[in-house]
Amino acid sequence: MHVLGIESSCDETGVALVDARPEGVPLLLAQALHSQIDLHQAYGGVVPELASLDHIRRVLPLLQQVMDETRLSLDRVDLVAYTRGPGLAGALLVGAGTACALAAGLGKPVVGIHHLEGHLLSPFLSEDPPQFPFIALLVSGGHTQLMQVDAVGCYRLLGETIDDAAGEAFDKSAKLLGLPYPGGPHLSRLAEGGNAQAFKLPRPLLHSGNLDFSFAGLKTAVLTQVQRLGDQLPIHLADLAASTQAAIVDVLLAKSMAAVEKTGLKRLVVAGGVGANALLRQRLNAECERRSVRVHYPQLHFCTNNGAMIALAAGMRLQAGLATPQAHYSFDVKPRWDLADLCS
Numbered sequence: 256m257h258v259l260g261i262e263s264s265c266d267e268t269g270v271a272l273v274d275a276r277p278e279g280v281p282l283l284l285a286q287a288l289h290s291q292i293d294l295h296q297a298y299g300g301v302v303p304e305l306a307s308l309d310h311i312r313r314v315l316p317l318l319q320q321v322m323d324e325t326r327l328s329l330d331r332v333d334l335v336a337y338t339r340g341p342g343l344a345g346a347l348l349v350g351a352g353t354a355c356a357l358a359a360g361l362g363k364p365v366v367g368i369h370h371l372e373g374h375l376l377s378p379f380l381s382e383d384p385p386q387f388p389f390i391a392l393l394v395s396g397g398h399t400q401l402m403q404v405d406a407v408g409c410y411r412l413l414g415e416t417i418d419d420a421a422g423e424a425f426d427k428s429a430k431l432l433g434l435p436y437p438g439g440p441h442l443s444r445l446a447e448g449g450n451a452q453a454f455k456l457p458r459p460l461l462h463s464g465n466l467d468f469s470f471a472g473l474k475t476a477v478l479t480q481v482q483r484l485g486d487q488l489p490i491h492l493a494d495l496a497a498s499t500q501a502a503i504v505d506v507l508l509a510k511s512m513a514a515v516e517k518t519g520l521k522r523l524v525v526a527g528g529v530g531a532n533a534l535l536r537q538r539l540n541a542e543c544e545r546r547s548v549r550v551h552y553p554q555l556h557f558c559t560n561n562g563a564m565i566a567l568a569a570g571m572r573l574q575a576g577l578a579t580p581q582a583h584y585s586f587d588v589k590p591r592w593d594l595a596d597l598c599s
């Protein structure tokens with residue numbers, strides 16, 4: 256079954272065609288992605304109106320690129336999937352409108368997918384997919400959650416951030432250090448040359464006894480250090496970056512391991528943009544090996560937003576008998592949408 260996926264929830268337009276085979280690992284046939292980083296960089300963050308306009312400009316050329324690469328004609332698409340939420344309302348509407356118009360034109364069904372479900376199922380696109388049940392650490396620009404995943408569509412929230420997401424902590428701290436948007440990868444690169452012990456930064460909620468996170472206080476602590484250092488900031492920049500990264504990673508690691516202990520599960524899936532962080536991977540790998548826990552990551556290019564994870568999630572939901580593809584083409588989007596709401 257050929258599933259076309261369209262992702263437009265934030266600042267990447269992603270289109271992909273996936274062959275969701277009844278048996279075995281789903282096969283990615285082609286994908287195309289446009290990142291709006293350059294567009295938003297001047298503003299230090301995503302400008303929702305600009306994001307929507309850019310999605311409109313990009314989505315059809317990206318679709319053409321995917322179809323050209325697969326050498327398949329559009330009538331070979333069996334199902335069109337789009338990100339229904341959560342995300343920016345205007346940006347989501349572009350993907351939803353395009354998907355529904357396309358499906359209507361082709362006379363094919365259409366299905367709206369939860370963006371985070373796409374992220375947490377994305378390791379199934381790898382050659383070594385996880386087995387259910389597993390714990391998922393979802394760490395993106397807007398979300399930080401620990402979920403217990405028992406099956407496709409069966410997600411139980413174990414803990415989440417009560418304020419900023421881990422990606423936001425990276426991005427906001429990076430901004431305070433004068434780094435470009437989105438700051439996560441820049442901060443992480445800068446941290447490579449720094450001493451992570453140089454600054455004592457808080458590890459919020461580390462000993463809270465639950466699986467919730469809080470990162471807003473860390474950003475304030477970074478701000479305090481930046482103000483204290485004043486003119487001296489440039490010579491301490493790498494140390495402050497390394498200390499910030501270590502604080503975020505320490506908390507993500509400790510809470511993930513607490514989730515392992517609490518559930519007794521021996522598999523961990525890490526998904527979302529922050530899952531690309533090298534230190535996080537290194538620390539999780541070491542700790543999981545020590546505890547005989549298997550840890551799975553999506554391939555690096557599937558960590559950030561993409562159309563493949565949306566097509567994949569649609570295919571997997573369909574196979575599990577959970578998706579209800581529509582053959583009518585009115586649509587809505589859900590800018591706020593709890594993943595746990597999907598549980599049947």
Ligand code: KG4
Nearest residue numbers: 395396397422439440528529531532559560
């Ligand atoms: O999942 P994603 O692409 O978009 C959302 O749906 O939010 O995640 C983007 C987030 C940004 O906050 C970005 O700074 C962060 O992922 N990120 C990283 C790294 N690569 C991306 N954070 C730390 N280290 C990285 N290498």
